[in-house]
Amino acid sequence: xxxxxxxxxxxxxxxxxxxSFLLSLIWIGFLMIFFLYPSLGQRMQLSYMLRxxxxxxxxxxxxxxxxxxxxxxxxxxxxxxESDPSKELERLSEFFMIQxxxxxxxxxxxxxxxxxxxxxxxxxxxxxxxxxxxxxxxLKTLTNLVEILRGINTLYRVVRHYYLLGxxxxxxxxVLQIQMILPQLLEIAESYRQAAVAFSKGQPIGDxxxxxxxxxxxxxxxxxxxxxxxxTIVQELELENRKVxxxxxxxPGGTVGRPGEAVKLLVEKLPQNPKLIITIDAALKLEGEESxxxxxxxxxxxxxxGVDKYKIEELARTRNIPLYAFVVFESITEAITxxxxxxAKAADQVLSRVKKLILDKVEGGEVxxxxxxxxxVGVGG
Amino acid sequence: MSSEPGLVLGPRHKERYPQPLTFxxxxxxxTENSRPFKEEDYIFKTVDSEKCPKCGGTNSRIVNIxxxxxxxxx
Numbered sequence: 043x044x045x046x047x048x049x050x051x052x053x054x055x056x057x058x059x060x061x062s063f064l065l066s067l068i069w070i071g072f073l074m075i076f077f078l079y080p081s082l083g084q085r086m087q088l089s090y091m092l093r094x095x096x097x098x099x100x101x102x103x104x105x106x107x108x109x110x111x112x113x114x115x116x117x118x119x120x121x122x123x124e125s126d127p128s129k130e131l132e133r134l135s136e137f138f139m140i141q142x143x144x145x146x147x148x149x150x151x152x153x154x155x156x157x158x159x160x161x162x163x164x165x166x167x168x169x170x171x172x173x174x175x176x177x178x179x180x181l182k183t184l185t186n187l188v189e190i191l192r193g194i195n196t197l198y199r200v201v202r203h204y205y206l207l208g209x210x211x212x213x214x215x216x217v218l219q220i221q222m223i224l225p226q227l228l229e230i231a232e233s234y235r236q237a238a239v240a241f242s243k244g245q246p247i248g249d250x251x252x253x254x255x256x257x258x259x260x261x262x263x264x265x266x267x268x269x270x271x272x273x274t275i276v277q278e279l280e281l282e283n284r285k286v287x288x289x290x291x292x293x294p295g296g297t298v299g300r301p302g303e304a305v306k307l308l309v310e311k312l313p314q315n316p317k318l319i320i321t322i323d324a325a326l327k328l329e330g331e332e333s334x335x336x337x338x339x340x341x342x343x344x345x346x347x348g349v350d351k352y353k354i355e356e357l358a359r360t361r362n363i364p365l366y367a368f369v370v371f372e373s374i375t376e377a378i379t380x381x382x383x384x385x386a387k388a389a390d391q392v393l394s395r396v397k398k399l400i401l402d403k404v405e406g407g408e409v410x411x412x413x414x415x416x417x418x419v420g421v422g423g
Numbered sequence: 424m425s426s427e428p429g430l431v432l433g434p435r436h437k438e439r440y441p442q443p444l445t446f447x448x449x450x451x452x453x454t455e456n457s458r459p460f461k462e463e464d465y466i467f468k469t470v471d472s473e474k475c476p477k478c479g480g481t482n483s484r485i486v487n488i489x490x491x492x493x494x495x496x497x
Contacts, residue, residue, distance in 0.1 A: 239440045243462050246443075246488050254466065261467060294465035380443045380460075386489035420488060423467035 088214045091221050095205050098224050099198075105231045106198045109238040110135075113191045116242040120180045121173020130172045134188050135195040137165065155349045165189070180244075182273070182295030183419055187241040190378075194234045197227060230374060237378040241296055246420030248376040252322040252343075254389045255368075256290040256414025257423035259396060264288075270307050274299035281397065283406035287316070289413040296419035302350025305413055306357050316411045317404040319358060320366045320396060323415035324385075327371035334384030335371040336392055343367035344415050354413075366399060368392050381420075446487040447473065451480030460488060 076082060110131065117127045139161040142153035169185045170176070176184055201220060208217035240247055246254070260267075260277035267277045269292065277288040287308055291299030301321075309316060323343040327333060342358075342365055344351040358365050370388045396412060404410045443460040447470060454477040468485045475483060 236440055243460070244465065245460060246466060257467060294468075380441045381489045382441075383489050383492045386487055420465045421467070422465040 105235050106194045112238045120176045122175040127172045135191045151352045179295035182297045186296035190238050233375040240380045245380045248372045249324050249416045251324050251370045252416040253290045253414040253418045255322045255392045256288050258393050260288045271300040271304040273297040274304040284404045285409045287411045291418040293418035294422040301413050302353035306353045316409040318364045319411045321413045322368045325369035333372050334388040441490040443490045447483040448486045449475035450482040452478040
């Protein structure tokens with residue numbers, strides 16, 4: 043037997059040809075498999091992608107659970123409820139708002155505003171019910187925390203949906219799409235994780251830079267203040283004989299207020315049109331850009347669903363008021379996590395630029411409106 | 424939940440949270456000093472329970488709260 047094998051492998055006895063023949067046979071076998079079953083390669087790739095997705099989905103679930111624990115602990119510590127709030131928080135994390143029908147766009151902004159306001163009020167009442175001992179400030183921040191829980195819950199459910207659907211239907215293109223955007227989604231989830239801790243402790247966040255500038259502008263110079271819209275105050279002051287009305291969300295609880303409605307109501311009741319309206323907000327930077335970079339332009343610097351932006355734009359158009367805007371660039375993570383030094387320092391620079399703009403564009407005796415936009419958690423004054 | 428994927432060992436997620444500092448300005452001597460953020464701190468809050476390390480004054484004001492940038496090692 044051994045002699046026979048040796049002869050087969052010995053080139054002198056023609057063994058070389060036999061070995062080549064066997065190798066060729068194996069290759070032909072492989073080719074036939076791929077020829078008769080062309081989707082095998084795709085299936086192998088799909089299986090690899092699903093494993094990768096599964097690992098990332100697992101990470102997403104861990105972040106969701108961690109945020110859930112932070113929310114439960116904070117509600118227990120701050121709100122001192124009589125029963126375990128876990129079930130109620132789980133229910134609130136599934137809360138939804140249905141966008142208004144846009145087939146007929148007439149009045150769409152006001153329909154959207156109505157739904158958002160109803161949702162906000164309902165949500166605040168629900169959170170107040172599970173945290174009966176929380177102060178008003180704590181309640182607002184707690185509401186933000188529960189909203190983060192809702193956000194991460196939605197993110198997790200959507201990713202899981204595409205993972206399971208892709209797995210069930212073996213649809214590589216569906217899996218590919220969710221796999222491609224998952225790194226960005228994980229970055230957002232990581233931001234939520236840090237944001238949950240920031241809100242649980244009431245720390246100022248990057249998004250609050252606009253409010254911070256407004257608060258610094260009024261600090262020490264405020265003559266009077268009053269609430270003009272829900273959670274939104276006006277601070278009146280004089281800057282070298284110019285009358286300045288500062289509009290911002292009332293802190294230090296976590297709220298963005300209603301700056302659009304506030305500016306509208308304020309300007310409508312003023313005896314003279316303001317010479318300009320300045321909005322200050324945080325803006326998303328592009329990759330590679332420096333955090334805390336300041337840019338100046340025209341228009342209304344307000345993010346979100348667009349209701350506030352629309353109201354100020356409409357008001358400015360009908361009354362022909364120039365709109366100026368300042369933005370401080372930051373990443374999505376920096377916007378919802380504790381304020382970084384570069385952003386806090388940018389607030390001082392924006393403050394001096396706002397003052398300069400008012401002095402340049404507004405004559406003595408004239409009026410300017412400055413609106414600081416953003417979440418006011420951790421910013422009092 | 425039966426639809427949940429099984430536990431897969433992956434890289435451990437970071438246990439890191441940014442720790443902000445609170446900057447207080449003494450109302451007596453104007454010295455600014457910082458300490459780790461405490462719950463219920465907020466910008467423009469008047470604090471009357473902490474001594475100024477320079478003059479010993481007990482009245483100060485929170486003027487900033489932020490996470491300091493990490494210094495690059497030289």
